[in-house]
Amino acid sequence: MALTGKFTRRTFLKLTAGVAAAASLGTLSFRTWQKAQAVEKGDVRVIPTLCDGCGNHCGIYVETKHGRIWRVTGIPQHPKSKGKVCARGQGLIMTPYLRKRITQPLKRQPDGSFASISWEDAFREIGERLKEILAKYGPRSVGHVSHNLPMYTWYGRRLMAALGSPNVFTHATSCNSARNVGFRHTVGGVPGADIENARYMVFIGRNLAEGITPGDVLSLARARRKGAQVVLVDPRVNNTFQMATKWVPIRPGTDLAFVLALAHVLIREGLYDAEFVREYGYGFEHFAKEVEGYTPEWAEDITGVPKATILEIARRLGKNRPRAFIHPSWRGAFGAHYQNSADTARAVALVNALLGNYQKEGGLTFGTSPGFGSLDPAKHPAPPKPTLARVDAEWPLIGDVGSAIPDKILSGDLKALFVAHTNPVMHYNNPAFARQAYASLELLVAIDLFMSETAEVAHYVLPEVSYLERDELVEGVGGRKPVVALRQQVIGKVHPETKPAWEIYNGLAEAAGVGKYFNFTLDELNAAMLAPLGLSLAEVKAKGTVVLNQPSLLGTPKFATPTGKVEFFSTAFANAGFSPVPKWMPPLVMPDPAKGEFRLLHGRQAYHSHTTTTRNPYLLSLSESFAGDRLWINRRVAERMGLKEGDWVEVRSEAGKGRAQVHLTEAIHPECVFIYAPYGGLGKDNPGKKFAFSFLDLVPNRLDPISGSAMVQDFAVTLHKV
Incomplete structure (x- = not known):
C-alpha cells in the first residue's frame, strides 16, 4: 500500500486496522517484513529515525520510494517501540505532505492578518525588537517555551542564557509536574x-x-x-x-x-x-x-x-x-x-x-542514561549562566511552571516569548484566558509547522520543516541499559522556504547579537555529545538506535x-512550607451530585496526541469512524436525565462551556463524565474544532501551589440537553 499514489481516508483505515491486527498477533521481524515487500520495485531506502507522535519518540524505520514516504515500522532495539508503531505513528508520516503547512515566514499585520516576509527581514526585525525590549525591561522579561524535547530545550536554554534570561519553560505543568515533584522529593x-x-x-x-x-x-x-x-x-x-x-x-x-x-x-x-x-x-x-x-x-x-x-x-x-x-x-x-x-x-x-x-x-x-559530552568551550564558548531569578520562582519545588506564563504576562513580568514545537494557548490553561495573555505580549515568535492557536496571535511565525525533513539533537533513553537515539532527515524539504530548528535558532541568535555562542553546526554538536561514549555520528545515523553496554545493576538502590x-x-x-509527610487533602472542588454536578475527566486517545494530531486528516478520519469525540456518561444517570445515545448536550463550568454528543456506558463512575483530550480549539485553521469541545475550555485558571499544575480536573460541570 504505497503512499506515493492516492492516499484516502479508506486507505488509512485499512492500514491502521492492519497495524492493530499485527500488534495483537505480534508483528513480523523487520527483516522478514522487508523481504516480503521486495516485489515492490523502485528507488527504495530505509532510514532509521524517531517518531514524533508523542513524547515517547519511538524508534522507527521509515521507508521511502522515489524520495517520498512509503512505509513505517518499529525499530526492535528501541525500548519504547520494541518494533511496533501505533496509529499515531502511522498517520503522522503524512505530515510533510499536508496542505495546511506554513511554507514561508509570516508577519502579523495591524489588522491581525498575516503577510509573507523574507527570512532575512524576519530575523532582522525580531532582533531589533528584542534588543529594544531587553534595553527597556531587562533579560528577565524574555522567555522560551517548548515541548520538552532535547532539540528545543537545549537550543532554547542556550539562547536564553546568551540573552541573560533564566526563563525556559516546557509543557510539564500541563502534563506530569505534580507526579515529578512528588517522586523527586521523595525518592x-x-x-x-x-x-x-x-x-x-x-x-x-x-x-x-x-x-x-x-x-x-x-x-x-x-x-x-x-x-x-x-x-x-x-x-x-x-x-x-x-x-x-x-x-x-x-x-x-x-x-x-x-x-x-x-x-x-x-x-x-x-x-x-x-x-x-x-x-x-x-x-x-x-x-x-x-x-x-x-x-x-x-x-x-x-x-x-x-x-x-x-x-x-x-x-x-x-x-x-x-x-x-x-x-x-x-x-x-x-x-x-x-x-x-x-x-x-x-x-x-x-x-x-x-x-x-x-x-x-x-x-x-x-535506569542509567547516556553520559553525553559537550562542546569544546575553547572553540565554542558557552554563554554565562543567568543569575537572575525566574519569573515563576514562587514554586521552589519545580522550577518550570509553564502554566504560570499567562499570569506573568498580564502582571508585566514577561514581555517577549519564543515558542517552539508546542501550542501553549491551547495546552496549558484555559485557552481563552491564555490567548488574551499571549496576544498582549510586545513580541511573540512562534516556530511551527501549522497556524496553531499560538501562531495566530504571534507577531512572527517561522516555518519549521517536519520531523521527517530534519536532523535533530541526539537523545538518550534511560533504562536498564541506556540507549542513544537520533531523529534524522528521511526526505528532502517539501517546501524550500522552511528551515530546521537549529538553523532558526542560529538566525535568531545572530540577529540578537549573540551569534558567537552559536558558531557550530548541528553535526558538530552531535559529534561532541557522542565523543565520551565512543560513538561516531556516522554510526548512530546508520543504526538510529544504539543500545549501550552499560547496564544498571539491581540490588542496592x-x-x-x-x-x-x-x-x-x-x-x-x-x-518550602508544605507538610513534610503526605496527609489527606481533598480536591479543591467536590461536585455535588444532588445539584446535578459532575467532575469532567479527560484522557489520551490511542490515535491522537494534543492538538498536533488533529491537524492530520487521516487520524481525524478515525475520530469520525469510531465517534471518538463523544462524552462518556454513566448509562443509568443519563437515562434519568432523559438522554439517549448520541444526544447533544451542553457542558458548562464556571469558566466556559462546550457541546458534545453523549456515549452511554456502564463503564464510568456515576459522579463524572469523560471526554478524550485533543478536540476543540480556538484556531481558525484547526480542523479539530468541528468535533467536540476541548476540556480545557472549561478549566478555571487556578494553579496548584505545590507543583504549579493547572489542576485540569479540579472543577465541576453541569450538563444540559440541547
Missing part, C-alpha cells in the same frame, strides 16, 4: 517499572493502551501470560482493561485517600519490608504516625471503594513484594489534575518503598534526595 527521581517481571501491579489512572508506550504494552501482555495480576484504579474502564484482572471504580479526585489507606494496612498488618525501611528510609515514624487514622473504613467513605477491596489490594501488594508495585504513572490521577496530586504522587512513592521494590526485579528501577534515603519525611517540602 530522588521518577523510576521506571519492571512490568514484565512483576507479579502484582496497580495502575492508578494510567492507561497504557491509549497513552501508548508500545514496549510497555508488550511487557504487560507478557506479564499477564505469566500469570501477573493487574488492577486498574480508575473512575472509567480504560482500554488497558483488556489486559487487567480487576477494575476498581474510584470516586475521582480521591486517589490520595485510597493510597494512604493502603499504607495504613501494610504498616498495621506488618506486610511491609521493615528491613528496607530501616536501611533506606528517613523519617518513617512520622509517616507511620500520620497514616494511623487512614483506615480502610475511613477511605471507603471518601473514595467509594469498599474496605474489603482496599484490604485485598494492600494484602496482595504485601504478599507479592518486591515483585509488586503501584505504577509511577505519567499523568493520570497524580500528574496535573488536582490540588492533592503532588501528595498522591508522594504517597505512591512511599507505598512502593514499603514494598521494598526499588531496584528490584519486578519492582521499580532507576541509591536515592538522590538531600538525605540520600527515601524521605518519608520530606526535607524539601518542609523547607
